[in-house]
Amino acid sequence: MDLTGQLLIAMPGMDDPRFARSVVFICAHSDEGAMGVIINKHVGDMTLREVFARIEITASTGPVSTPVHFGGPVETKRGFVLHLDKTRLSPEPLIIPGGYVLTATRDILEDIATGKGPTPFLFAVGYAGWGAGQLEQEIAANGWLTAAASEDLVFDTQTELIWDASLRSIGIDPVSLSGAAGRA
Secondary structure: OOOOOEEEEEOOOOOOHHHOOOEEEEEEEEOOEEEEEEOOOEEEEEEHHHHHHHOOOOOOOOOOOOEEEEOOOEEEEEEEEEEOOOOOOOOOOEEEOOOEEEEOOHHHHHHHHOOOOOOOEEEEEEEEEEEOOHHHHHHHOOOEEEEEOOHHHHHHOOHHHHHHHHHHHOOOOHHHOOOOOOOO
């Protein structure tokens, strides 16, 4: 199973509050583990203006009011830009099936700050990570559902609506889900 470029949708019974009602875009998945970025949670009211100020980037015409996403609990001091613009391939980007690119370099933030960055994009601090076999075990234990990623779900849907919209994309009414698992 390779979930690279797919979405993980947290089931209602998710035990870890950091992942409750989360939708994770999977950036890499192999036998060695998986890494992804939560796309439907923000870091409070933090915006790119604050990020630029902290790393001393002067923002002139860029989208400084763009919210910062909580990408996950791993490396929360590190930023990641998920985007579609393959012409902006800085050193060693992660190319993801479906036309997505993950970049974690300062130059892309400098370009965003001056209005020359990729669009659409999502900026997140931290990421979600799983060791070998861990994600597969969580899926088998009814912790996650999977869905195809789409540009609309990842970049254009209001953050607070992504969980419901992701479920609907696979034909599930969010109201019909239960947090309890059972056996017949």
